[in-house]
Amino acid sequence: MIRIACAVAGVLTVLLLQASLIGPLTFPVPVSLPALLVIVVAIYAGPGIGIGLGFSTGLLADLGSDQPAGVQALCWMAAGLVGGMLGGLATERGYGTRGVAAMAAVLGAATGLGVALMLAVLGSHAASAAAAVRLVVPVGLTDALLGLLLVPAVRAMLRAQGIRAARPTADVLGRGHVAR
Amino acid sequence: MRRLSRRQQIGAAVLTAVALLFISLDFAGGSLRGSRGGATGALGSLYRGTDGVLGPARRFLQGIPDVGSNRTEIAKLQAENTQLRRQVAAGATDTATARRLKSLQLQADSAGWTVMPARVVATGPGAGFQWTVTVDVGSREAIVLGQTVTDGFGLTGRVVAVYPTTSVVLLAADPTFGVGARDTRTGALLLASGAGSQGLSAALLNGKANSGSSVTSDVGSSVRVGDHLSTGPAGQTTFVGGLEIGVVTAVTMSTDGSVRVALRPSAAQTGLNLLGIVLKANRSTPRPPIGTGSGADR
Numbered sequence: 001m002i003r004i005a006c007a008v009a010g011v012l013t014v015l016l017l018q019a020s021l022i023g024p025l026t027f028p029v030p031v032s033l034p035a036l037l038v039i040v041v042a043i044y045a046g047p048g049i050g051i052g053l054g055f056s057t058g059l060l061a062d063l064g065s066d067q068p069a070g071v072q073a074l075c076w077m078a079a080g081l082v083g084g085m086l087g088g089l090a091t092e093r094g095y096g097t098r099g100v101a102a103m104a105a106v107l108g109a110a111t112g113l114g115v116a117l118m119l120a121v122l123g124s125h126a127a128s129a130a131a132a133v134r135l136v137v138p139v140g141l142t143d144a145l146l147g148l149l150l151v152p153a154v155r156a157m158l159r160a161q162g163i164r165a166a167r168p169t170a171d172v173l174g175r176g177h178v179a180r
Numbered sequence: 181m182r183r184l185s186r187r188q189q190i191g192a193a194v195l196t197a198v199a200l201l202f203i204s205l206d207f208a209g210g211s212l213r214g215s216r217g218g219a220t221g222a223l224g225s226l227y228r229g230t231d232g233v234l235g236p237a238r239r240f241l242q243g244i245p246d247v248g249s250n251r252t253e254i255a256k257l258q259a260e261n262t263q264l265r266r267q268v269a270a271g272a273t274d275t276a277t278a279r280r281l282k283s284l285q286l287q288a289d290s291a292g293w294t295v296m297p298a299r300v301v302a303t304g305p306g307a308g309f310q311w312t313v314t315v316d317v318g319s320r321e322a323i324v325l326g327q328t329v330t331d332g333f334g335l336t337g338r339v340v341a342v343y344p345t346t347s348v349v350l351l352a353a354d355p356t357f358g359v360g361a362r363d364t365r366t367g368a369l370l371l372a373s374g375a376g377s378q379g380l381s382a383a384l385l386n387g388k389a390n391s392g393s394s395v396t397s398d399v400g401s402s403v404r405v406g407d408h409l410s411t412g413p414a415g416q417t418t419f420v421g422g423l424e425i426g427v428v429t430a431v432t433m434s435t436d437g438s439v440r441v442a443l444r445p446s447a448a449q450t451g452l453n454l455l456g457i458v459l460k461a462n463r464s465t466p467r468p469p470i471g472t473g474s475g476a477d478r
Contacts, residue, residue: 015223016230021238048188055195059202063219069212070202077195081184088182122207 006157010037011057015064022146029138033150034061035111036143038076039083039104040154044091047084054080071118079111097155101147108147109140277454283332284456285470293420295330295456295470296321301346311337311354311374313452318345326418328411328458334424334446335359335411336455347457352380352425353449360412361425368402372409372425372443380426380443382409403431403441420458 011034018033034057042050058073065072083104090100116132184192206212231238243250284295298315317323319342327339329349337357341348350357357374361382372382384403407428411419426443433439456470 012226016226017234019223019227020230020234024238025241047182047184048191051188051192051195055199059199060219060223062202063212063216064223065220068203069206069216070199073202074196074199077192077199081192085182085184122203 007053010041010157011053011060015057015061018061019064026142029135029142030112030116031139031142031146032108032112032115033146034058035072035076035079035115036104036108036146036150037154038080039107039111040100040147040150041158042080042083043087043100043104044155044158045084046087047081050080050084050087051077052080054078067119068122071122072115075111075114075118078114079107083107097148097151100151101144104147104151105140105144108143109136112136112139280332280454281470284330284454286332294459296323296459297470298329298347298455298457300452300455311351311357311376311449312340313337313349313351313455315347315349315455315457316345317457318343318347320344322459323347323457328419328423330423330456330458331447331452331454332456333448334426335419336447336449336452338419339457349455349457351449352445352447353377359419359425361409362412363403364408364410365404366402366407369412370403370409370441375442378442379445379449382428382441382443384439384441403428403439405429405431408446409443423458 014034014037022031022033038050038054038057041053054076055073058071058076059069061076062069062072086103086107090103093099095103113132113136116135117129120129120132202212281297284297296317298317300313301316302314303312315329323339323342325339325342329336329338335352337349337351337354339347340350352359352372352374353376354374355376359372361370361372362368363370369385370382371385372380375381405428409425409428411421411423411425424446426445428441429444430442431439432442
């Protein structure tokens with residue numbers, strides 16, 4: 001219950017930060033702080049949590065915007081899935097903040113590209129494949145910078161008493177992560 | 181590399197299907213309009229609240245790249261603005277004064293007068309009752325009682341009091357003011373007097389239209405609307421001759437045959453700033469008057 005409350009608070013916080021701070025400041029580079037949060041949480045907490053968090057955050061962001069509902073839900077869910085699966089690699093090799101931030105930045109740029117391509121296919125707004133490809137590098141670099149701030153915060157939050165996953169050793173043993 | 185459990189795989193597949201369903205529903209029509217409106221509204225109010233806190237920080241961050249150039253630009257524009265304001269304020273006064281001085285000069289040149297420029301420093305003590313102004317020249321500048329005052333366009337008044345450094349000018353609009361006038365078209369003689377805020381009025385010297393006088397036997401031909409009146413024949417009035425008094429705006433004849441003429445003064449009677457006092461003779465004065473010697477040059 002506490003984990004759900006924390007997840008809701010975290011998602012709302014990053015959505016509000018995205019809308020009122022990150023979005024206006026980084027315009028026209030489509031940097032997404034919520035997507036980055038989903039990826040970082042998935043890297044540390046596993047694909048199960050990544051999928052759930054990605055879908056719910058993406059759907060909320062979709063409904064709060066005027067683009068087709070489900071696009072960000074689908075893409076961020078995929079980002080959570082991939083992030084959770086690759087996260088095992090990161091924890092096994094003992095990546096530090098910079099390593100995790102770099103991994104999250106690459107995934108974030110790929111997620112942004114996926115969202116932009118889907119929007120271009122659906123003919124939403126001014127999204128185009130060319131613009132999506134052109135903006136991959138700026139999005140990745142900005143995501144890397146944001147990741148350096150976000151990764152320690154997420155790590156500290158997930159280690160906090162009451163939020164911590166019940167069986168963190170399961171990741172290390174490679175038995176798969178079970179969300180409780 | 182982590183792998184998905186069986187349950188997670190099912191969950192992922194279900195959520196993917198739901199997402200695709202949402203996309204197709206939203207793409208096909210407005211099925212999600214209600215939920216979209218609710219989410220947008222709820223997030224919108226949260227955005228507004230957040231913006232109250234984060235807005236200043238965001239604007240600060242957004243302004244950082246422009247700080248240097250903006251500050252220079254603002255300082256430059258402020259200096260420019262102050263300069264322009266000063267120019268406008270000074271320019272308006274200077275232009276009016278220069279125009280007035282020029283017209284005084286022209287009038288002095290063409291009539292062969294010597295004109296003493298005088299700045300109005302005060303209006304009459306009884307505002308509304310007595311049409312007088314005080315000017316900044318007096319007996320030290322050889323001003324004497326009864327001298328004619330002009331504003332460069334026409335008759336303004338005459339000097340009624342002289343002090344060492346100031347003089348009082350009775351304006352033509354004052355009800356006690358009277359001046360002999362001549363119709364420049366017909367030569368008819370009239371007596372013009374002040375009518376307060378109405379300007380000036382005038383009466384034919386012979387009074388009645390049917391008095392048999394050669395000048396006034398035909399009122400229509402002696403005075404008409406649009407005629408110009410100037411100060412009377414030289415030597416027969418205390419005013420300098422040939423100075424325009426005003427333009428006739430109405431001619432009325434009362435039942436007893438007396439004729440009244442309404443005049444629009446040629447010289448402004450309010451808002452006076454720079455006047456010229458016509459000196460009869462050249463004198464040695466502390467302030468060199470306009471037009472000295474210019475009559476002899478031509």
